[in-house]
Amino acid sequence: MNTFLHNEIAGKEEHSLYQSFNNIYAIHKKTTVKKWMFGILLIILIILFLPWTQNIRAKGTVTTLRPEQRPQEVNNIIAGKVLNWYVKEGDYVKAGDTILQLGEVKVDYMDPELLNRTKQQIDAKTASADGYNNKAATAEVQVQALTQGLQLKLNQLDIKLKQQALKVQTDSMDLGAVLNELSVTQRQIDAAKQMLDSGVISLVDFERRKVTYQNTLAKKLGTENKLLQSKQELINLRIEKNSAEQEYTDKISKAEGDRFSSISNAASTAADISKLQNIYANYDIRNKQYYVLAPQSGQIVAAKKAGIGEVLKEGDMIVEIVPDHFEYAVELFISPMDQPLITPGQKVRFVFDGFPAIVFSGWPAASYGSFAGVVVASENNTNKDGKFRVLVKEDPDAKPWPKQLRMGGGANGIALLKDVPIGYELWRNINGFPPDYYKPATDTKTDKAK
Structure with a gap:
């Protein structure tokens, strides 16, 4: 049956006058399916060897690098x-x-003349401190005067003591002379008595010599009394010297006490002045606030x-x-698995919210509407969502970021990693392997320079 139909069709197709017959029964026509299949396979094979840029995608927000430039x-x-x-x-x-003017609500600061009254207290305390300082200076002058008076008094008494000592020495010598004279008169009176008994001299001569002896004896007693008086005066001078030293010492001690008391009061007043000045400065600063x-x-x-x-x-x-002047940056939040792949100096591409873009993540050069950035820092601690924060600044060698960006705006980041063949990238994703770890070229150059 099939052979018959084939022969029947084959016999008629060459002589058919109908175009539809020729279109349906294309037995002798040549097909291009094989060429298309081989071409598609060849294209797929070539695509597998095309370069593909590995990347990490993360979302973030627009911010600034410096804290003082943030809201x-x-x-x-x-x-x-x-x-x-x-x-x-x-x-x-x-x-x-x-921006705003405030009014006072605390009772302690409601006095409109608070600064003037505090200033008056400071002036009064300053005058008091000056008085204490002057009193201390006067006491010091008094101490110096008393010290000089004591020195003069002691010098005067020392001279008197030397004079009195010489007088005692003189009286002592006088007493020695009188004693010698008394000894002579004693021998003379003894000799005269013998001579009177022998009848050599008269009673008148004997009485005369006896009077001489009595006078010498009286002279001895007077000289002894004079010597004792001189010694007593020497002792009195020594007592007077000790009394003068004690008197002047008491006066000097009292003056020194007054001086130290004045210095102490001046120091205490100075502390009060410092405290009042501090209060005054606080009031002044508070008024400015x-x-x-x-x-x-x-x-x-x-x-x-x-x-x-x-x-x-x-x-x-x-x-x-x-702030109206700030340096834009983007903070990205990446997963812990991708955190080791992020290093300072790494390139990042951004798509900002509100700006149209066509992105080919594996071919960043072919993307439209994306902007370049450079990783500045990667924090070592996670946030409450368990992700790491990465700060990215504008790449100075690439197209500048839009001036219309605003703080807090969204951004989709694509961290560019290593260039690998597409076949390798497909194989990596099928097996669930992470992207290849690498260091940016800038870091390598820096290490070589070091």
Whole structure:
């Protein structure tokens, strides 16, 4: 049956006048399926050997590298009530512009003349300290005068003592002379008595010599008394010297005590002055804190307080400032398995939210709308989600990042790793192997330079 139909068709196809017959029964026509199959296989084989850039994909947000360039809160230093607002949300301010005026709410600082009264206390204490210092100086002069007076008094008494000592010596010598004279008169009176008994001399001569002896004896007694008086005067001078030393020592000690007491009072007053000056400086600084100033230039956002008369506590947030000058960066959050593959200096491509892009992750050069970055730092601790934070800055050698970026905007990062064949990358993904670990070329050059 089949042979018959074949022969029947084969016999008629050459003589058929119908085009449809020729289109349906294409027995003798040549096919190109094999060529297409071999071509597709060849193309697939070539594609398997094409280079593919391994990468790590992660999401992040736009931020800055420097902490002072990030949005910051403006807090009040002192407690107070709102008196006047000088800005509104969305306004741009410069560093030092007034944001808010506060009024006092604490009773201790409500006196409008608080600074003047404190200054008067400082002046009074300063005058008191000057008085104590002058008193101490006067006491010191008094001590010097008493010391000099003591020295003069002692010199005077020393001279008197020397004079009295010489007088005692003179009286002692006089007494010795009188004793010699008494001894002579004693021998003479004894000889005269013998001579009177022998009748050699008369009674008148004997009486005359006896009178001489009596006078010499009286002279001896007077000389002895004089010597004792001189010795007594010498002792009195010594006692007077000791008394003078004691008197002047007491006066000098009292003057020294007054001087030290004045110095102590002056030091205590100086401490009170320092304390009052500290209080005065604190009051002055507190008065300046009534006006809250912008710490840097930027835009005012997120005002937490409103109205007039509302009370603020110490440290309460007033507004938030977004700086107008900052260096863009992106913080990416990568998984712990990819963290060892990230090193400083590594290249990263970004697709920012709001900017159209066509991305070929394996061929970054062929991507459109992506921007280049360089890894600056990789933190060694994880966040609450168990991921590591990586900071990436703008690549200075590539296309600059858009000026329309804003803090907190989203970014999809592609960390570029090693270039491998597509076949190897497919085999790695099928087997679940991680990307190849490598170090950027910049690190290698740096190591060689070191």
